[in-house]
Amino acid sequence: xxxxxxxxxxxxxxxxxxGNLREALIDAALALIAAKGPAGFTVAEAARLAGVSPAAPxxxxxxxxxxxAEVAVRGYDLxxxxxxxxxxxxxxxxxRAFEDIGRAYLTFARDQPAYYAAMFDSHLAMDTHPDLQAxxxxxxxxxxEAAEQVAATVSKGRRPPSLMMALHIWSMAHGIASLFVRExxxxxxxxxxxEDLLEAGVLLYxxxxxLVGAQ
Amino acid sequence: xxxxxxxxxxxxxxxxxxGNLREALIDAALALIAAKGPAGFTVAEAARLAGVSPAAPxxxxxxxxxxxAEVAVRGYDLxxxxxxxxxxxxxxxxxRAFEDIGRAYLTFARDQPAYYAAMFDSHLAMDTHPDLQAxxxxxxxxxxEAAEQVAATVSKGRRPPSLMMALHIWSMAHGIASLFVRExxxxxxxxxxxEDLLEAGVLLYxxxxxLVGAQ
DNA sequence: TATCCATGTAAAAACCTTTCACATGAGTTG
DNA sequence: CAACTCATGTGAAAGGTTTTTACATGGATA
Numbered sequence: 386x387x388x389x390x391x392x393x394x395x396x397x398x399x400x401x402x403x404g405n406l407r408e409a410l411i412d413a414a415l416a417l418i419a420a421k422g423p424a425g426f427t428v429a430e431a432a433r434l435a436g437v438s439p440a441a442p443x444x445x446x447x448x449x450x451x452x453x454a455e456v457a458v459r460g461y462d463l464x465x466x467x468x469x470x471x472x473x474x475x476x477x478x479x480x481r482a483f484e485d486i487g488r489a490y491l492t493f494a495r496d497q498p499a500y501y502a503a504m505f506d507s508h509l510a511m512d513t514h515p516d517l518q519a520x521x522x523x524x525x526x527x528x529x530e531a532a533e534q535v536a537a538t539v540s541k542g543r544r545p546p547s548l549m550m551a552l553h554i555w556s557m558a559h560g561i562a563s564l565f566v567r568e569x570x571x572x573x574x575x576x577x578x579x580e581d582l583l584e585a586g587v588l589l590y591x592x593x594x595x596l597v598g599a600q
Numbered sequence: 601x602x603x604x605x606x607x608x609x610x611x612x613x614x615x616x617x618x619g620n621l622r623e624a625l626i627d628a629a630l631a632l633i634a635a636k637g638p639a640g641f642t643v644a645e646a647a648r649l650a651g652v653s654p655a656a657p658x659x660x661x662x663x664x665x666x667x668x669a670e671v672a673v674r675g676y677d678l679x680x681x682x683x684x685x686x687x688x689x690x691x692x693x694x695x696r697a698f699e700d701i702g703r704a705y706l707t708f709a710r711d712q713p714a715y716y717a718a719m720f721d722s723h724l725a726m727d728t729h730p731d732l733q734a735x736x737x738x739x740x741x742x743x744x745e746a747a748e749q750v751a752a753t754v755s756k757g758r759r760p761p762s763l764m765m766a767l768h769i770w771s772m773a774h775g776i777a778s779l780f781v782r783e784x785x786x787x788x789x790x791x792x793x794x795e796d797l798l799e800a801g802v803l804l805y806x807x808x809x810x811l812v813g814a815q
Numbered sequence: 816t817a818t819c820c821a822t823g824t825a826a827a828a829a830c831c832t833t834t835c836a837c838a839t840g841a842g843t844t845g
Numbered sequence: 846c847a848a849c850t851c852a853t854g855t856g857a858a859a860g861g862t863t864t865t866t867a868c869a870t871g872g873a874t875a
Contacts, residue, residue, distance in 0.1 A: 401839050402853060422723060429831055438855050443833070445853090505778075506721065508637060511788075521788075548791065552776075553801045557768065560775030563720075573726075573736075576763065586768045586805075593808035616870050617822055644862055653824050658864065660822090 407445045409435040414456050419499035423506045428452065453507050454514040460500030461520035467493050468527040479535045480597050486531055487558050487583045494562035501567065505559070528555055535596055545594045557586050622660040624650040629671050634714035638721045643667065668722050669729040675715030676735035682708050683742040694750045695812050701746055702773050702798045709777035716782065720774070743770055750811055760809045772801050 403409065413434035417426040428449045429439045446452040471489030475482045494501045504521075511518040532551035536544050565579045575582065591597045618624065628649035632641040643664045644654045661667040686704035690697045709716045719736075726733040747766035751759050780787060780794045790797065806812040 401855090402841075406853080424723070427831060428833090437853095439831085440833080440835095440856080441854055449832075506723070508639070508721070549797070549800065552790070552797055553772065553804075556775030556779060556797075556801070557772045558775070559779055560771030560773070561767075563778060564771060564774055575767070582764070582767055582771075585764065586771070589768075589805060589808040590801075593804040616824090617872075621822080642862065643864090652822095654862085655825080655864080655866095656823055664863075 403435065403437055403441070406435060406437060406441060410442050410445060410452060411456055411459065414452055415499045415503075418456070418502055423502040426453070450509060451514070453503055454509050454517050456500070457503040457507060457509055458514075458516050458520045460497065460504045461517070461524045463497065463500060464493055464504070465520075465524040465527055468524065472527060472531045475531065475534050479531075479538050480591060483531055483535050483554075483591070484584055484587055486528060487554065487587050488580055490558040491562055491566055491579050491583060494566045498567060501562070505563070525551070525555065535591070536594075539595060543595055545596070550590075550594070553590060554587060557590075558583055561586075618650065618652055618656070621650060621652060621656060625657050625660060625667060626671055626674065629667055630714045630718075633671070633717055638717040641668070665724060666729070668718055669724050669732050671715070672718040672722060672724055673729075673731050673735045675712065675719045676732070676739045678712065678715060679708055679719070680735075680739040680742055683739065687742060687746045690746065690749050694746075694753050695806060698746055698750050698769075698806070699799055699802055701743060702769065702802050703795055705773040706777055706781055706794050706798060709781045713782060716777070720778070740766070740770065750806070751809075754810060758810055760811070765805075765809070768805060769802060772805075773798055776801075 410431050413431040414426050416434065417430060426449075428442050431452070432439045432442050435441075442452065446455065467489050468486050471485040472482050473485070509517055511521070529548065529551045532554065533547040536547040536550060561579050561583050565573055565575045565582070588597060625646050628646040629641050631649065632645060641664075643657050646667070647654045647657050650656075657667065661670065682704050683701050686700040687697050688700070724732055726736070744763065744766045747769065748762040751762040751765060776794050776798050780790050780797070803812060
């Protein structure tokens with residue numbers, strides 16, 4: 386796992402130069418966050434995992450935050466992909482596919498806590514990391530697009546504003562994920578699964594918009 | 601602001617002993633979080649603000665996390681008080697008062713970012729800080745109780761489960777607060793106020809439960 | 816007044832971040 | 846193919862943090 390000597394312990398390092406340090410650092414950061422929480426990541430330890438000196442990372446990232454931001458960007462990309470796959474272009478039915486997005490949201494939070502933490506718990510400055518802003522926007526666009534198509538299933542007169550829909554659903558999914566899904570001691574107990582809670586919430590919400598018949 | 605010498609610069613410190621260090625440290629921690637974000641707080645700097653040596657805080661708190669946890673506990677208490685005041689025992693009308701709770705939630709996130717960060721962004725271990733668990737429960741209980749009374753406004757047969765209601769509203773409020781309200785660079789832009797977004801969401805949600813007539 | 820012990824200090828070990836001058840060697844160039 | 850360059854890594858150092866330990870102080874109590 387932690388090839389140190391010049392003999393290379395398994396992957397990458399061949400001699401004085403690592404060969405793929407940037408990627409190795411991102412992997413290491415992710416592993417550290419996964420293992421010890423968002424605060425458990427340090428540049429020094431990531432360097433140690435990659436088998437380089439503590440100064441080496443600074444050849445690839447301005448500072449610790451920049452490395453974290455890169456992790457978050459990749460997280461958003463994976464997130465967008467997962468949501469997109471769940472949406473599956475609205476098949477078989479828009480409303481059903483919309484619910485699948487919600488499930489995918491929670492699944493991501495559960496299965497990729499390290500990415501999720503980097504994305505939402507790091508308080509990274511979107512301003513100073515434009516990539517991050519863009520990546521986040523791409524992920525939200527999936528939800529936005531889905532909401533649009535779901536809204537379009539009803540006649541134009543009764544059609545709800547899709548942006549508002551997307552924001553409501555995103556907020557509820559994010560709230561549930563943040564409060565009840567994430568591992569660790571901060572999590573609260575729930576008398577049902579988070580998925581069921583979200584599904585019920587989404588259904589009720591869509592009902593009130595006339596997008597799904599009363600159950 | 602930072603009385604250092606033994607002459608006391610304004611409040612508290614009288615000589616070798618501070619006199620009120622515990623409170624001073626909590627205040628300092630809150631100020632630091634407010635000024636520089638959740639990560640901007642350090643025991644050393646809190647001690648500096650209080651005019652004591654870096655080791656002094658350890659007479660009052662086991663470690664940095666314990667100090668942060670105490671801040672969070674006080675945050676939850678203030679939070680519960682604000683929500684309770686907004687609810688005002690369901691007056692003038694339960695549904696209206698319920699919406700007021702939502703507004704109060706966002707107002708708290710906006711006006712008390714330091715407390716909010718300590719409460720929700722610190723990933724404190726509820727396990728190791730039972731006080732924190734209790735304080736959080738007290739705050740949620742306000743919402744829980746309100747949901748119960750709102751649910752009770754309809755006949756028993758059509759009465760929705762109030763716990764589910766409370767969880768849905770809490771999640772949406774928390775999601776909106778986390779994604780759109782909190783200051784700082786991580787925040788996203790919104791084409792409407794967060795308060796309006798939440799109010800609309802709550803209304804739609806209550807509508808689908810038959811707790812409020814279609815607008 | 817004498818004593819005690821809660822509360823503070825100084826010092827130290829062990830981390831971390833970040834910078835700087837210097838080393839290395841992979842890839843380019845003549 | 847040899848020489849060179851520059852991206853990439855190292856070592857050392859400055860400065861900051863956490864937390865522990867032995868010791869100091871003085872307010873409260875007997």
